[in-house]
Amino acid sequence: MSTLGIAVIGAGKMGADHARRIGRTVGGARVVAVADPDGDRAKEVAAGLEGAGAHTDAAAALAAPGVEAVLIASPGPAHEEAIGLALARGLPVLCEKPLTPDPAGALRVLEAEQRLGRRLVQVGFMRRHDAEYEELKGLLDAGGIGRPLFLHCRHRNAASPSFFTSDMLISDSVVHEVDAARWLLGQEVTAVSVFSPAPSAAAPEGLRDPRFVLLETSGGALVDVEIFVNCGFGYEVRCEAVGEGGSAEIGGGTAMAVRSAGRRSEAIAQDFTVRFADAYDRQLRRWVAAAAQGGVAGPDAWDGYAAAAVCEAGLKAAHTGVRTAVELVERPALYR
Incomplete structure (x- = not known):
C-alpha cells in the first residue's frame, strides 16, 4: 500500500x-x-x-x-x-x-x-467522526426516539484566547453546532436568533459572552445552543436530542471518578484537542x-457553504437583535 x-x-x-x-x-x-x-x-x-x-x-x-x-x-x-x-x-x-x-x-x-x-x-x-455523535446519529436515523423535536446543546470553554471576538462565538464556535445539527437531523437551518445575557464577569472587556443561539430547521425542529467560552472550569460539549418518543444525551463525560475525603470528583477536559482526540x-x-x-x-464543500450561510445569518441576528432567515442557493446535483 x-x-x-x-x-x-x-x-x-x-x-x-x-x-x-x-x-x-x-x-x-x-x-x-x-x-x-x-x-x-x-x-x-x-x-x-x-x-x-x-x-x-x-x-x-x-x-x-x-x-x-x-x-x-x-x-x-x-x-x-x-x-x-x-x-x-x-x-x-x-x-x-x-x-x-x-x-x-x-x-x-x-x-x-x-x-x-x-x-x-x-x-x-x-464531531461527525466522534463515537458519541455517531451513536446519536444512528439512533436518530433509526427512529429510536421518534421524530426529533429539540436539540439542546452546550458548548463551553475554560477561557477564550486573547484574540477572540464576540463574532467568533458564532463563526468559530457555534459553527460546530450548526454542522452537527444539520447532520444529526438531516435538515437545513432556516432561521437564526441570538440572545445575549449580561456578560460574565470572567469575560474580557467587550466580549459578549455567553450567548444563546436558537436555530430553526426545515423539518420543524428547534436547536438551542448555549455558547460560553469563559466558563472557567474546563471544556464541555453536550447535546441532548428530544423526540416524540424519548430523549438521548451525549457528552456527559466518562472520566474516572474519585471518592476521597468525603468528596466525589472527576477530571474535566481543558481543551478540545483532548475531548475530541x-x-x-x-x-x-x-x-x-x-x-x-x-x-x-x-x-463536503456544500456542508461548508451551508454552515457559512447560517453563521452569516447568525451574525446579522446578533448585531440587530432580529430573527434572521438563512438564504441558501439550490443544492447542486454534485452534492445531493
Missing part, C-alpha cells in the same frame, strides 16, 4: 497537531511539505517530520515533490486561495473550518468543484483512505 504524501498549510496549533498525527497515529500517509508565512514556525513543525520541507507560501508547498493531498489549517481568510491552488492540481483537500469566512467564498469553491465534476474538498467538522484521529484516517482514492469521507 502506497503512502499518501500530504502538504500541510498552516503551522499554528491545528496545523502542528494534524502534522503530528499524520504518520504517528494515522497510517498510510506522511507529511512531505509544511507551509506558513512564519518561516520559523514552518521549519519547527517540519523539523519533527522526516523528509518534510518547510515553505513560506502555499503554492510552493503544493508544488513540492510527492504532494498528493492537502490539509489546510491556516486562518480562515486564507482558505479559499489554498483550496483553489489544490483544486487546480486536482488534489484532495481536508480544510479546517470555516471552509471560507463567508458564503460567497464558499460558493466559489462549489463552482470550482463543479467544473471538475467531482468532490475533492472535505471540511474539518470533526479520537475524533481527530478517525477523521484523518478516513480522509487519508478516501483521498488515496481521490474522494472525501465526511462533510
